[in-house]
Amino acid sequence: MSDASFWSNPLEAQKVQKRRKRLDDDINFLARLRREEDDVKVLVDWFEAGEDVTADLAAGLQTLQASIEAAEFQKMLGGEVDRASAILTINAGAGGTDSQDWAEMLLRMYLRWCDRRGFKCDITEIQAGEEAGIKSVTLMVEGEYAFGYLFVEAGVHRLVRISPFDGNARRQTAFAAVFTWPQVEDDIKIDIQDKDLRVDTYRSSGAGGQHVNVTDSAVRITHLPTGIAVACQNERSQIRNREVAMKVLKSRLYDLELQKQRAKLDAVESAKKDIAFGSQIRSYVLHPYKMIKDHRTRYEVGNVDAVLDGDLDGFIKAALVAKARGQLGPAVAED
Numbered sequence: 001m002s003d004a005s006f007w008s009n010p011l012e013a014q015k016v017q018k019r020r021k022r023l024d025d026d027i028n029f030l031a032r033l034r035r036e037e038d039d040v041k042v043l044v045d046w047f048e049a050g051e052d053v054t055a056d057l058a059a060g061l062q063t064l065q066a067s068i069e070a071a072e073f074q075k076m077l078g079g080e081v082d083r084a085s086a087i088l089t090i091n092a093g094a095g096g097t098d099s100q101d102w103a104e105m106l107l108r109m110y111l112r113w114c115d116r117r118g119f120k121c122d123i124t125e126i127q128a129g130e131e132a133g134i135k136s137v138t139l140m141v142e143g144e145y146a147f148g149y150l151f152v153e154a155g156v157h158r159l160v161r162i163s164p165f166d167g168n169a170r171r172q173t174a175f176a177a178v179f180t181w182p183q184v185e186d187d188i189k190i191d192i193q194d195k196d197l198r199v200d201t202y203r204s205s206g207a208g209g210q211h212v213n214v215t216d217s218a219v220r221i222t223h224l225p226t227g228i229a230v231a232c233q234n235e236r237s238q239i240r241n242r243e244v245a246m247k248v249l250k251s252r253l254y255d256l257e258l259q260k261q262r263a264k265l266d267a268v269e270s271a272k273k274d275i276a277f278g279s280q281i282r283s284y285v286l287h288p289y290k291m292i293k294d295h296r297t298r299y300e301v302g303n304v305d306a307v308l309d310g311d312l313d314g315f316i317k318a319a320l321v322a323k324a325r326g327q328l329g330p331a332v333a334e335d
Helices: 010-048 054-076 097-117 146-153 210-214 238-261 304-308 313-324
Strands: 086-092 120-128 134-142 155-162 171-182 197-202 218-223 228-232 280-285 291-294
Touching: 010 054, 054 313, 086 097, 086 146, 086 238, 097 120, 097 134, 097 146, 097 155, 097 171, 097 304, 120 228, 120 238, 134 146, 134 228, 134 238, 146 171, 146 313, 171 238, 218 238, 228 238, 280 304, 291 304, 291 313
Parallel strands: 155 280
Antiparallel strands: 086 134, 086 171, 120 134, 155 171, 197 218, 218 228, 280 291
């Protein structure tokens, strides 16, 4: 990097800088882990010598355990794009108004989870439900390993509860689908020709003040060869909405190309079954009992409120462990 010609190719230089930063982060993390291990060993020696260091030892062990768990997560997230930021979409499925309300509940859950992780989230496109909730939403999740974590959340999510929209208070089952893609770095070249694009503009809907209601600032871009369509209405200018929509399109086309190169089915597309019974990866039961169960890993918890408030780490970790072992089962139908 000290070479005078290093910056002659800015894009290549940026790639090297990013790789160096990631290596520095990994080295610093390992150094911290070793320091914490050494501290605990010293405290154990003092404890065995009769020193009153119980509280310090307990705190040190807790810190070391958290660091070891973080290291295990990083080891499992060693894929080509696991460190990338993510694009996440939620689509309401079978269940009418309840499914649209459920999609909005999932949006809140993921926003809370991202906040816990320190990830930055931007809603780039959202379609409100007819009576309540949302029909669909697209989130840009910025942060290291965001895609690696959220990849295992892709699939159909099922909710069972007493419907607040049913005057007879009957039990209702609703479905919503979650899809994820890695955000593509700007230095990755994806050939997108203008003749392959259809660009539509329209007036934005939802929150945003007068501006979004009186100008055709929202943009929808359709890639004609693949049929992939993306939209953005969050930004105030049409130019900026087009830039964000193109970034989402580029990420989806890159993900599609990766799957072709690996000669296997696209993990995201394989989840696109009917968003209805029989294809769910996880069930959230609020009535007649409370339980959330992942059908691929069999991991389950009874604290439904905590999970819906963003406490997803248990489910994500169980799925990542199963994925690393080649044991992440498919979605199944269960009552």
